[in-house]
Amino acid sequence: MTRARDDAHGLTARETAVVDRLEAGDDRNAIAATFGVTRATIDVMAQRYVISGVQLNGFDAMVRDGSRRLAKAVAATGGCFR
Incomplete structure (x- = not known):
């Protein structure tokens, strides 16, 4: 598992990139397409990691x-x- 450089919370680099895009307000479907995952995966990441x-x-x-x-x-x- 690849970790982010400034990993303080155990997120992978990919999870960190997804969270950054979510916090920037990007469309969840577009994020899913960029990372080659389902919208449901993005929704789970948002639920777990975005306050x-x-x-x-x-x-x-x-x-x-x-x-x-x-x-x-x-x-x-x-x-x-x-």
Whole structure:
């Protein structure tokens, strides 16, 4: 298996190239044709390796909720906790 030069996450060079094209907004059918794979393969790579705005918004909401709950818990202890 060939690895990308700056491989920090275990992606092959081909996977890295596909992700780069996905992040650039290229058409998934065109990407599939370029790499000689099916559209379904590109869809799987996108699902595994590309973080969407929806996912980021969900994570942001989760962090904000956790921060609010922590602030309430700290306030309930009088501002200190052990």
